[in-house]
Amino acid sequence: MMKDHPFSSLIRLNIGGKKFCTTIDTLTQREPDSMLAAMFSGRHTVSEDPDKGYVFIDRDGKHFRHILNWLRDGVVPTLTDAEYSELMREAVYYQLLGLVEGINSVLTRRREGDELEAELTRADIIKCLQYEKVKFRGVNFSGLDLSKLDLSYVDFSYASLKNVFFSRANLQCAKFRDVDAEGSIFHNATLRECEFTGANLRGALLAGANLKSANLQDACLVDCSFCGADLSSAHLQTADLTNANLEGANLEGANLKGAKLNNANLKGANLQRAYLRHVNLQNTHLEDARLDGANLVGAIR
Template sequence: MQPPVPSSSPILLNIGGKQYATTVETLTQREPDSMLAAMFSGRHTVARHPDTGMVFVDRDGKHFRHILNWLRDGAVPALSVSEYQQLLREAEYYQLLDLADCIDEKLGSEKAENSSGAELTRRDVIKCIQDRNHKVRFRGVNLSGLDLSMLDLSEVDFSDACIENTKFSCANLHKAKFRRVEATYSSFQSANLHECELIEANLEYSNLDKANLQSANLQDACLKDCSFIATDLHSSHLQGADLMDANFSGANLEGANFKGARLTGTNFQGANLQRAFLRELDLRSAHLTGAKLGGANLLGAIR
């Protein structure tokens, strides 16, 4: 939390290497529910370059001039179809829903068909989560191939959904429900999955590096070939999970429960397994070099 910047104060932005100057008023007034408005509302701490004071955003800088012109005067430029599609992606990323609607009209379509065949677009998801007067549910919905990175999806119910090759990187998924989802090849890198439910989820080949999975419930989940490098799984529930060839190197698994889990070829090198429940498990093919096992329950385990 930081004190709000006066609305007329200049803001220096570095968007993908291109530099822009604008004001807090421009970034917050026209679309107050957007990501840009949230960044400069004073509710969040925004990292700035120590020398220039610039705020860096890792997006395409070429189209950001159109974003600023929209925020200043509501103008939508005349562009080619391919350029409109590129601008639409930027508008959806910044959660500028009114701009996205105008671009759709320019393209002659109220709702673009997602190339992955998903039933919803990123913008549809954003519209749903902006209305927090009711619980958000995407049960059984096809969200495959969408980029849902950095969104606040806390407590959203994705049970039985298809989210294959979907990006949740850096998203807030606190207490979200992923029961029985099909989520192969998805990315949850650096996401907040604290206390989320992944019971019977199929996450094969997914990336969960550096994610927060403290107290998460992954019972009976398929986690084959998943990557959990440097992930925090403190007190997580992994009973009955298939962890074949999963990579937990450097992960925090203190107090995790592995009862009945399959650990064939699982990599625990350098992991913290202190006070973990590993009783009666076959650890012969698991890689435990450098793992911390102090206080772990290894009664009856085969090593």
């Protein structure tokens, strides 16, 4: 168990094999609601290697220096789009919402002039929301910040939603049928009973989202992050979840019939009473997953 360090605020971290040294103040002050702040706030017991004195976190350490620099000075690093995508995943995992918003802001500015401009602005959308049964079918929203808006019951079917920022938005019962939402951010969004049938959500971030009873049949969910998301009773039939991260997600009663789960991370996920009949689980990470009552008839394990 981690005791008080001889240098009271000094912390040594081993992130997936890469070693770092920082302070408790750095890990807790800028983002006090983050996972890192919670770990080192003194409210939790943290295990460390007694021989080497490092706290181990099982994540890729490639971009952790950027995480630390953000926590130190609040500056978003200058990276390629691919590197920003990787850093965004780490920021979502550590629940660093300020960094998530900073990266999205940089990417939005970078995309200006590189793609067709969005057909409506955030202000236009807010005006439209005054009316009932709002439909934005087929509209290009690429790169817009629609975070924290009440977009419940809005019909976005067939729209271009690439890299749209929906963090903390209320999207209950919204329709996203056949949308292109690659790289969009739905972090902590309310998506209960939404329809994503046939949607392209490749690389989207849905960590902490409420997707209870959502319909994601036939959706492309490759490389998506659903860490800690609520997918209870969700419809995921024939969805492609290759490389998706569902660590700690709630999939109780979810229907995964015919879903592709190659290299998907389901560590610690709740799969109680989930429908996994004939699903190939050979290359799926299921450590500490709860499978009580799951239908595993014919599943390949």
